[in-house]
Amino acid sequence: xxxxxTQTVGVLEVGFGNLPSLSRVLKQRNIAVQxxxxxxxxLEIDYLILPGVGAFNSAMDFLDxxxxxxxxxxxxxxxxxxxxxxxxxxxxxLDRGFEGEMRAGVGIFRGQVVDSVKVLDVNRSHNGWDVVxxxxxxxxxxxxSRFDAYFNHNFIFEALDARDVCAVSDFGxxxxxxxxxxxxxxxxxxxxxxxxxxxxxxxxxLGRPYV
Amino acid sequence: MxxxxxxxxxxxxxxxxxxRNFVADYHYINKFIDTRYFDEMVFIDVSGDQAIPNxxxxxxxxxxxxxxxxxxxxxxxxxxHIDDIELFRTFGADRYVINQTDPESDLLISxxxxxxxxxxxxxxxxxxxxxxxxxxxxxxxxxxxxxxEIGINCxxxxxxNSIERDGTLRGLDLAVIDDLAEISESSFIxxxxxxxxxxxxxxxxxxxxxxxxxxxxxxxTTNTISNWRTTLASGDLMVRAx
Amino acid sequence: MKxxxxxxxxxxxSTRPRMVINESGFCNGCVYNKARKEITDWDHRKSELxxxxxxxxxxxxxxxxxxxxxxxxxxxxxxVALTLKKELGLNPLLVTFAPLIPTxxxxxxxxxxxxxxxxxxxxxxxxxISRYLSKRFLIERGDPKVHWNAGINAATINVAAAYKIPTVxxxxxxxxxxxxxxxxxxxxxxRSLDEILENQIGDDPRNWIDNFVSQPDxxxxxxxxxxxxxxxxxxxxxxxxxxVVNNLNLVESEVEFMRNRRGRTxxxxxxxxxxxxxxxxxxxxxxxxxxxxxRCLRDCARQIQRGRMTRQEAYSYIxxxxxxxxxxxxxxxxxxxxxxxxxxxEIVDLHxxxxxxxxxxxxxxxxxxxxxxxx
Numbered sequence: 001x002x003x004x005x006t007q008t009v010g011v012l013e014v015g016f017g018n019l020p021s022l023s024r025v026l027k028q029r030n031i032a033v034q035x036x037x038x039x040x041x042x043l044e045i046d047y048l049i050l051p052g053v054g055a056f057n058s059a060m061d062f063l064d065x066x067x068x069x070x071x072x073x074x075x076x077x078x079x080x081x082x083x084x085x086x087x088x089x090x091x092x093x094l095d096r097g098f099e100g101e102m103r104a105g106v107g108i109f110r111g112q113v114v115d116s117v118k119v120l121d122v123n124r125s126h127n128g129w130d131v132v133x134x135x136x137x138x139x140x141x142x143x144x145s146r147f148d149a150y151f152n153h154n155f156i157f158e159a160l161d162a163r164d165v166c167a168v169s170d171f172g173x174x175x176x177x178x179x180x181x182x183x184x185x186x187x188x189x190x191x192x193x194x195x196x197x198x199x200x201x202x203x204x205x206l207g208r209p210y211v
Numbered sequence: 212m213x214x215x216x217x218x219x220x221x222x223x224x225x226x227x228x229x230x231r232n233f234v235a236d237y238h239y240i241n242k243f244i245d246t247r248y249f250d251e252m253v254f255i256d257v258s259g260d261q262a263i264p265n266x267x268x269x270x271x272x273x274x275x276x277x278x279x280x281x282x283x284x285x286x287x288x289x290x291x292h293i294d295d296i297e298l299f300r301t302f303g304a305d306r307y308v309i310n311q312t313d314p315e316s317d318l319l320i321s322x323x324x325x326x327x328x329x330x331x332x333x334x335x336x337x338x339x340x341x342x343x344x345x346x347x348x349x350x351x352x353x354x355x356x357x358x359x360e361i362g363i364n365c366x367x368x369x370x371x372n373s374i375e376r377d378g379t380l381r382g383l384d385l386a387v388i389d390d391l392a393e394i395s396e397s398s399f400i401x402x403x404x405x406x407x408x409x410x411x412x413x414x415x416x417x418x419x420x421x422x423x424x425x426x427x428x429x430x431x432t433t434n435t436i437s438n439w440r441t442t443l444a445s446g447d448l449m450v451r452a453x
Numbered sequence: 454m455k456x457x458x459x460x461x462x463x464x465x466x467s468t469r470p471r472m473v474i475n476e477s478g479f480c481n482g483c484v485y486n487k488a489r490k491e492i493t494d495w496d497h498r499k500s501e502l503x504x505x506x507x508x509x510x511x512x513x514x515x516x517x518x519x520x521x522x523x524x525x526x527x528x529x530x531x532x533v534a535l536t537l538k539k540e541l542g543l544n545p546l547l548v549t550f551a552p553l554i555p556t557x558x559x560x561x562x563x564x565x566x567x568x569x570x571x572x573x574x575x576x577x578x579x580x581x582i583s584r585y586l587s588k589r590f591l592i593e594r595g596d597p598k599v600h601w602n603a604g605i606n607a608a609t610i611n612v613a614a615a616y617k618i619p620t621v622x623x624x625x626x627x628x629x630x631x632x633x634x635x636x637x638x639x640x641x642x643x644r645s646l647d648e649i650l651e652n653q654i655g656d657d658p659r660n661w662i663d664n665f666v667s668q669p670d671x672x673x674x675x676x677x678x679x680x681x682x683x684x685x686x687x688x689x690x691x692x693x694x695x696x697v698v699n700n701l702n703l704v705e706s707e708v709e710f711m712r713n714r715r716g717r718t719x720x721x722x723x724x725x726x727x728x729x730x731x732x733x734x735x736x737x738x739x740x741x742x743x744x745x746x747x748r749c750l751r752d753c754a755r756q757i758q759r760g761r762m763t764r765q766e767a768y769s770y771i772x773x774x775x776x777x778x779x780x781x782x783x784x785x786x787x788x789x790x791x792x793x794x795x796x797x798x799e800i801v802d803l804h805x806x807x808x809x810x811x812x813x814x815x816x817x818x819x820x821x822x823x824x825x826x827x828x
Contacts (some may be wrong), residue, residue, distance in 0.1 A: 016327050021303040024274075025281045053305075054328050124398050127330050127367045128421060129213040129250055129451050148213065148451050150250075150283055152305065152330045171212060193283045193305065195247075195453075224455055226808055231651070236634060237470040239743070240806050243593050380650045380657055406650065407657040429656045432593045434663040442662075 007206060010045030012036040014062060015054030015088045018192075022051045022086075025192040029199065031206065039071040047082045047206055048075070050089030051192070056097035056113055056155065059088055060105060069106055076108045080182040084205050087153055090179070090186035094157060109179050109186060110160040117154070122172035125154040130169050132189065138166035138180055139204040147197045149177075149189035157188060213451045214415040215250035215422030216440060218431050219402060220276060222288075224258045225268040229428045231378030233257075233337075233346040239428045241272065246280040248436040248453055253333075253370075253424060255308060256288030270302035277303060285333055293322050308333045311365060312343055312357070321364050332366030333400070339375040341387055346374065354387055358395050368421060369397050376404025383414045383423065392419045400424060408439050415448055457745055457809060457821040460632075463754035464767060464823060468744040468809060471633040471652070482632030486758040495694060502692040503541060509619040509685055519543040520620040521613040523605055524573065525552070525729045526563030528710065529624045532700035533689045534571060535707055537622065545622070547573035548612045550605040550673075552730030553587060553598065554789050558711045559729030565708040576608045578673035585665055587732070588790045594655075595739045595804035597732055597790070603658045603674040606649045614680035625690035628652055631754070644686040649676055696759055701725050719779035720748040722770045734779035735786050741776040742801055745809040745819055749775040764828045771823060 009026065011033050013019045023033045036042060052059055063069045075081050076093070085093045094105045097113040105113070116126060132149050134141045141147065156175045159165050167178035169188075179186040185205065191198035203210040221228050221235070227244070228235040235257055246252050254276075256269045269288070277284060286299040287308025296307050307327070311320055311334035323332050336357065338344050343352040358369070373384040383401045391399065401414050402424035414423045430436065437453070444452035458467040458474055462483035467474050473481045492498075506519060520537065524530040524547035537543045547566070552559060567573060583600065591597040609621050628634050628648075629641045636647055650657055658674040689695070704710050713724040719734050720741070727733045741747035750771050756762035779786075787794050802817070811818050 016300070016331075018300075018303075018305050020301055021284060021305055024277070024303055028279060028281070053331060123396050125330050125367045126212070127398075128215055152283070154328075154330060190283070190305075192281055195281050198281055224808075226806060231471075231634065237655075238468065238806065238808075239595075240804055242803055378651065379647060381647060407659045427656065429594060430660065434589070435660045438660075438662050 006030045006032060007047075007208070008032045008034050008045075009206065010034050010036050010041065010048045012042070012048065012050050012068065013089075014050055014052035014059040014092060018051060018053055018190075022049070022192045025199070026202070029203065031202075036068075039067045042068065042071045042075050043079065043081075048084070050083070050085040050092070052086065052088030052092070053152065054088055056088065056091055056099045056105070057101075057103050059092050060097070060103050063092065063106065072106050073108065076106075076182065076184040080184075082205065082207070083184040084202075085184070085186045086192070087188060087190060090188055091153075091155060091157070093179075093184065093186045094159075097155070099155060108181060108184050109157075109164050111158050111164075112160075113155045114158050115154060116156045116171070116175075119156070119158070120172035120175070126151045126156070126169075126171050127153075130171060130189075132167050132169055132177055134167045134178075136166040136180075138178055139185070139201050140210075141167070141201075149191070149194040149197060151177075151189045153188060157186065212421070213250065213449045214420070215400070216248075216411070216436065216450065217251045217253055217400065217422050217424045218244070218246060218249040218436075219253045219255065219424040219426035220244060220273075220431065221255055221257045221426055222269055222272050223256075224260060224265060225272040227272070227428065228257065229378060229426060230257065233372075233374050233377055236378070237428065241276055244276050244431045245433040245436070246277065246282055248433065248440055249282060250422070250451060251283045251285060252277065252280070253285040253287070253308065255286075259289065261289050261291075266298060270298075273302050287333070287335065291319070293319065293326065296323060296327065306331050306333050306366075308335050308370065309366070310335050310337070311361065311369075312337045312345070314360065317361070317364055320366070324364075324366065330367045333368050333370050334361070334365040335370040335372055337372045337374055338384075338387065339373070340384065341390065344374050355390055355394055358391055358397070365397065367398070368400050370400045370402060370424070373401070373403030377402075378427075379404050380406030380427070382406060382410045385413060385417070388414070388417055388420055392417070395419075402426070405430070408442060411439060412443060412446075412448065415443070415450065455808065457819075459823055459827055460754075463757045464746075464750055464764070464771065464827075465632050465754050466744065466746050466750075468806075469632055469746065470744075471628065473632070480632040481635075482630060482754070483758060485629045485632075485635075495692075498692045499540070502687070505685065505687070506541075506543070506620050511619065513617055515616050515618045517544065518546040518572075518616060518618045520545045520622055521609050521616075521618050522547050522622045523609045523624075524549050524563075524566075526559050526566060527727060527729055528701045528704045528725055529697060531562070531566050531704045531708070531710075533622055533624055534566065535569075535703060536689070536693060538571075545571065546612070546616065546618060547571050548609045549573060549575045550601065550608040551575060551577040552732065553583060553601060554731035554785055556729055556731055558713060561709070561711040562728070565710060569708050574612055576604070576612070576673065578604060579670065582666060582670045584789060584791065586661065588792070589661075591735075591739075591790065592800055592803075595743050596736065597739070598730075598736050599654060599656070600658070600661070600674050601730075601732075603649075603654045603676070606653060607658075607674055607676050610680050610684060610686070611677060613684050614677070617683075619684055621684050621686040622689050623686065624688070625695050626688045630690065630695070631751070642688060642691040644688065646676060646678060646681060697726065697755060698759070698761065715781070717774075718748070719782065720777040721752045721774055722749060723752050726752065731782050731785050732789070734782040738776070738779055739801065739804065742804050743806065743809075745821075747775040747777070749773075749777075750823075768823065768825070768828050
């Protein structure tokens with residue numbers, strides 16, 4: 001069953017994302033996609049999703065080059081408008097990334113993005129389904145609840161402000177997987193690939209009850 | 212991390228099929244494929260037809276099957292060039308299967324990993340028991356040697372396709388996976404020979420096996436998979452309960 | 454999409470699972486049957502069989518029954534029973550796995566053989582489970598008898614093991630006779646577990662557990678490998694010349710044999726084949742829906758291969774009868790499956806493959822029907 005009400009969400013793809021697959025899932029829920037073309041569009045749209053898969057540095061090259069970075073900061077920190085970063089689209093919202101050389105991110109969340117292999121006791125990428133433990137109520141998931149979500153990443157959040165952390169996973173060590181500040185969410189996993197729980201998260205983000 | 216039960220949908224000129232030793236031998240409609248109880252769906256074009264019209268109907272067939280699903284989707288079959296990946300991305304692919312049986316493909320693998328990230332690439336290697344194989348012949352090259360040769364120049368998972376076991380329902384090739392555990396830290400997905408839950412359990416119990424594929428037309432329907440999952444999730448295995 | 458191709462010999466189409474049409478345009482069934490005509494060592498094969506049966510016996514083997522025969526009461530399995538008794542002096546135990554919807558013809562024909570002097574065991578599984586599985590498999594797989602295929606195999610194996618009868622007979626190896634996959638050199642002589650799982654059933658029955666069906670419910674269908682390891686399962690047709698018309702003649706000469714009371718069987722020109730289960734009418738109709746060829750084409754193919762029918766005659770029959778909807782059988786089939794006729798037709802149509810069927814001008818049409826040029 002999907003929400004009968006139609007809504008439009010702005011999408012700014014960073015990296016070689018999965019816009020086609022995100023769009024397909026949004027369409028299932030009667031959500032239309034408007035692709036963000038220029039920085040000012042970021043302030044016109046009520047809800048914004050930043051999906052992305054790929055490299056932090058290339059993503060930031062893109063955002064810096066076309067003038068999106070500053071407007072994103074303004075949207076999230078000053079205007080406090082609802083914004084959802086997914087995977088790489090979430091990672092770029094932190095202060096900096098360490099993929100090779102250090103590179104500045106958009107800087108919504110205090111902290112950095114680091115190679116999981118360097119900080120966790122693992123030698124494989126976090127690729128597959130894993131358990132998410134909610135440590136602070138977020139998007140209608142109560143504190144203490146657990147759900148399964150699909151992950152596909154090598155780099156992880158290192159959040160320096162514990163107040164931003166709403167959920168964690170444990171893969172050779174515990175690390176944050178949902179961050180929230182004002183109305184901005186950084187989600188490490190892929191809600192659009194996490195079946196019903198992911199749909200619920202997306203609908204909650206869009207301010208709609210999940211049916 | 213959970214172990215994965217993966218639905219492997221083989222499409223032969225857009226008609227869903229089952230193979231035996233990699234030869235399509237039973238064609239069927241795709242209306243009864245239920246993706247709900249899988250962890251991931253893999254779609255492979257087995258037609259060998261590189262023409263664009265065929266690729267487009269392949270994409271349409273995928274869209275039909277995934278119309279109501281929200282799962283990771285992996286697509287492969289005939290990826291010979293980095294541009295082939297772009298086309299599959301428009302079909303909704305999250306990951307791409309690239310055949311890495313032949314060393315000639317190593318360059319394409321490293322290019323794809325560089326451009327799309329290792330997590331987006333799945334290397335697949337075809338074998339017959341301990342030897343590298345194609346549909347038409349079994350070579351003298353050992354699978355373990357090829358895996359050693361590949362090293363870390365591969366996708367985040369290596370999908371091992373047993374041509375020998377393909378279509379037999381008699382069990383996955385576990386002997387090779389045990390050999391590989393000694394020489395490689397890669398994570399493997401097994402395909403070929405899955406017949407019943409005992410085979411599935413035995414494979415998923417191995418530390419270096421992260422997932423198992425089933426491509427039998429009858430296993431892609433609701434009841435079989437949901438029952439396998441419920442049974443395995445209630446035991447010691449890390450399998451998602453849905 | 455690949456266009457449906459018809460065998461230049463027997464008309465069987467390339468859509469039949471595991472069918473291969475060679476470069477000359479002939480199917481593997483025709484190739485096999487041609488080679489079969491060259492066989493001259495039937496005496497030798499008969500001796501071979503006698504030796505196999507003798508060497509199979511162990512100290513504790515059943516002293517009364519020499520073999521088990523998977524038996525429906527039809528002309529083929531009855532011919533096997535009569536021949537083994539007459540020519541080899543064997544005493545077979547006939548094992549029947551109950552048809553889903555028994556017919557009068559089936560019951561009469563089985564009784565005739567019992568009157569002649571055979572012992573038989575009838576295994577009837579739970580109707581509650583059988584009906585559920587039949588409906589499930591009709592919907593998911595387009596085949597209401599998947600579980601029956603498992604059951605006939607399990608029944609003979611389990612009875613043979615229980616009675617310590619070390620040899621089991623089936624009529625013929627379908628894959629080689631009619632165009633399919635021959636797993637290995639022994640496959641035309643002996644049935645293996647691989648053959649049962651892959652070609653006969655297409656699945657492992659243990660996978661059928663769900664909210665309604667438990668493992669104990671599947672007992673009649675699960676192939677017990679330990680039991681199987683104590684037996685040899687042989688194809689009669691490897692050791693004796695095989696011809697369905699000769700089978701019919703033999704049976705009719707020995708017992709009262711009832712042909713189809715209706716006259717011609719739905720979907721074909723014959724009145725003497727597969728008469729024991731009303732569900733067969735739907736089974737063969739589904740073959741037509743899924744693969745574009747029905748009972749008539751199949752029966753004609755066999756006659757062509759035996760030199761009893763010309764392609765011209767076959768074409769005419771196929772044109773007239775292939776894919777005929779079994780109207781009068783629908784009521785009992787729907788009653789068994791507990792669905793309406795509308796729902797049945799709905800389910801049936803879901804199984805039409807896009808490379809086999811087109812929906813044109815309000816009706817279903819074969820994309821590549823058999824044409825006169827192909828004769």
